[in-house]
Amino acid sequence: MGFLQLLKSQFLCHLVICYVFLVSGLIINLLQLCTLPLWLVSKQLARRVNIRLAYCIASQLVAALEWWSGTECTLYTDPENYPLYGNEKAIVVLNHSFEIDFLCGWTFCERFGVLGSSKVLAKKELAYVPIIGWMWYFLEIVFCKRKWEEDRRTVAQSLQNLHDYPENYWFLLFCEGTRLTPKKHQVSMQVAESKGLPKLKYHLLPRTKGFWITVQNLRGTVAAVYDSTLNFRNNQVPTLLGILNGKKYHADLYVRRIPLELIPEDEAECAAWLHHLYQEKDSFQEHYAKTSRFPGPTVSPPRRPWTLINWLFWCCLLLYPLGLLLTQLISSGSVLTIVVSVALCTAASLGVRWMIGQTEINKGSSYGNKEAPLNNN
Incomplete structure (x- = not known):
């Protein structure tokens, strides 16, 4: 293990990263709150401001993946479609198999300049989570309760509100609804068998x-669906904790651009189309398992410096006063003050590690774990 890698694995470094992310995130949330009056004056200006503020939060996580961890990303795609990425609104359909697949989706957005405006269909409970959840609220993220009768109306309305969104965005969808685990896969394939669908x-x-409902309500707004299939080289199993420890991964992402007009408008036909899409995604993963690559030509979109610049800015802004505070604490000679300060920092770090732990696949949502027949519609 080299010195730099050893340094990245140290608790003190993790503490600094957590401190910068938490404090900067709360500051940005406060700034977002201050934009509320602006919505009454100019909704489009308020949206543009919140896109930039959201970028300041999301890009820190992307910076951890790209710069701290050094994770590389190779894109498999049609060269004719490559110039369109980032220059149009799109729905991105991602497989949900890894603990950091959402982060890889954000990295994909960042490489093409749409990270700040990217959207996602998220659980309603996340809207109340500080930093990420509050950021999403001001970004007009679409929240759902996973109760179809309620979601049908509220989700449709939220999607229609995006028709006049002033900048290009990608709407990230995990159509599987939950991360893949052996237990969930077993239950899901029982449903497939009961419905006469091909097993995946x-x-x-x-x-x-x-x-x-996403496709129907974004017709005329988004231009295409980007079918995106993610895997990692050498059977790597990436984790957020691994990223925090500076472990390097290599992601391969296979992207197909499908014009939205090719997707059926009828609900039953659209469902059949999506099932067929996932059968194709399964064949791509099978190809990857056998050959360690996806089909087609490759390109490696370059890292943009803005994620690193943003992170360094917040480090400089927040670490200087922290250093002054620590100096004063040490010079004060008060053992109690020092102990309390260390305890608070440790608690904050453990809190972040706990949140990271909740992203682990074996601690994920129980959604899809039930033995009873599931409604996979």
Whole structure:
């Protein structure tokens, strides 16, 4: 282990990263709150401001992946479609198999300049989580309760509100609804058998209603669906904790651009189309398992410096006063003050590690774990 790698694995470094992210995130949330009056004056200006503020939060996580961890990303795609990425609104359909697949999706957004405006269909509970959840609230992220009768109306309305969004965005969808685990896969394939659907080896059955309502309400706004299939070289199993420890991974992402007009408008036909799409995604994963690559030509979109610049800015802004405070604490000679300060810092770090732990696949949502027949629509 080299010196730099050893340094990245140290608790003190993790403490600094957590401190910068938490404090800067709360400051940005406060700034977002201050934009509320602006919405009454100019909704589009308020949106543009919140895109930049959201970028300041999300890009720190991307910086951890790209610069701290040094993780590389190779894109497999049609060269003719490559110039369109980042220059149009799109729905991105991602497989949900890894603990950091959402972060790889954000990295994909960052490489093409749409990270700040990227959208996602998220659980309603996340709207109340400080930093990320509050950031999403001001970004007009679409939240759902996973109760179709309620979501059908509220999700549709939230999606229609995006028709006049002033900048290009990608709407990230995990159609499987939850991360892949052996237990969830077993239950999902039981559902497939009961419905006469082809079984999938590398995915759960997609939940078609969310996809259909998204496509229907964004027609005329988004230009295409980007079918995106993610895997990692050498059977790597990436984790957020690994990223924090500076472990380097290599992601391969296979992206196909599908014009939205090719997707059926009828709900049943759209569901059949999505099931067929996931059968194709399964074949791509099978190809990757056998050859260690996806089909087609490759390109490596360059890292943009802005994520690193943003992170360094917040480090300089927040670490200087922290250094002054620590100096004063040490010079004060008060053992109690020092102990309390160390305890608070440790508690903050453990809190962040706990949140990271919740992203682990074996601690993920129980959604899709039930033995009873599931409604996979």
